[in-house]
Amino acid sequence: MSILLPLYIYPNAGAWDPLYAAAKAHRNVDFTVIINPCSGPCLDSLPDQVYLDEIPKLRAYPNIRALGYVATHYTEKDIESVLAEIDIYAKWPKVTNNTKMRVDGIFLDETPSTYSAEEYSYLKRAGQAVKNGTSFKDRFVAHNPGLISSRILNSKAIYQESYLNLTDITVVFEETFDKWLDKDTFDPLHSHKMPRSKLAIILHSLPHLSRQVLDFVIEQVEETADWIFLTDVKGDDKYYHSFSSIFADMVKTVDGKRRRRKQ
Template identity: 30%
Template sequence: MSMNMYVALPLYMYPSVGVWQPLYDALNNNPQVTFNIIINPHNGPSGSPPDSNYISNISLINSYTNVNTLGYVHTSYGKRSLSEISSDIDTYESWSTYTNSNISLNGIFVDETPASLEFLGYMATIHDKVKSTMTIGNLVWTNPGVAVDASFYKVADMINAYENTYDHWMNHGGNSSIPQARRSKSTVMLHSYPSTTHTMASDVDELVDAGYRGGLLIVNDQYSSFDAMWPTFTKEVGQSNANVKC
């Protein structure tokens, strides 16, 4: 039986007044759906603590029980030094010591991760750093954006194994690229979703039935805004999860 699929959300837009409201609406309207939300102040953590808008909005997100928050770190496909990445992870962990608001995170999202096995040790080092540093939650979610060798799943809790356009997914047999045995620890992010389509329900059903741990169908290709399909997508995730249980 498939497990519940969560909503995978790169929350890359700055939290000006009202900008994150569609997220709060979705959290309120779909309390049975888990949202894994990537926080990215400035291509990484920026400062510690982050600015006041981030503080107020992260603390609001953390007031919901159906949320995991993860701090954004990038590796530039293995070109970035482990010391720089380690410093970013330390900064995110320091947020948990901020006393005026709860801005603690549940893990780290590692973007632009290499897919070649020569980087397995590099990724293992990052995994171990997160596990030994983060105290509130230490999820490790990596994003090569493509299917990778099974070895990488030993140094990650979740891997985003597909990040591309919806059309690319549909035209290149998206499901076939990710082995069934790895889908329970795999997520997929499909952007450039056609805003005029009427197949959202069946598209979400397909992802849930395939057994992915998390998924995203979104119109915006830069994750820089919420779109008109966002409420429909989040609602369909809840309905598809419920149907799988039946």
């Protein structure tokens, strides 16, 4: 398993230290973090100096990959605006004269979940801007529709009925812990035949769990996806703006699973 971390935390002094500490202590764990300075890359300027000082520090950790955040508004945003935002991230190293400002790919948020040829073409253009560019180290593309229906996930024609062949990973479920537990969600997510390596699950608003129960939750998520993020933070627009009390234990459990796989 790997960690997909929406790092929407303003990088005041020490604010990202839990990530650095986890990456240093758990070198077997891969972290893909999403940086989002201005609900995107900051259109009319570079990010402020606090971000310019902090983003290069991510490069000190070989197990941290950084993605730039771009919202598509379910393809309602003009594609040229999306391409322009991708290009801004691509130019960060040159504009700042700092190669450590380089990001490794793009996280496309608010992508559609139901298929249409027009939306496929839109998302393909966005993905090609990442895949064909030389500025993105890994040329990594992630989509977040927030939910992909069980009908699509379990379809024999899934690659013809979705956008999964355009991505390195897709967030197939981003919701509250309670909704994930619902039988109509839980059972279909565990029955799909997709490669787990291409799928991510993000759960927020977790209750106060014991370490044993948290480990069990992570085991159940692993039945669906190889990418995970869990937080017990509650409240709209606050889930990803602080490190939760379970962050360190989540990383420890993921590390333990990776170590057991290698044995």
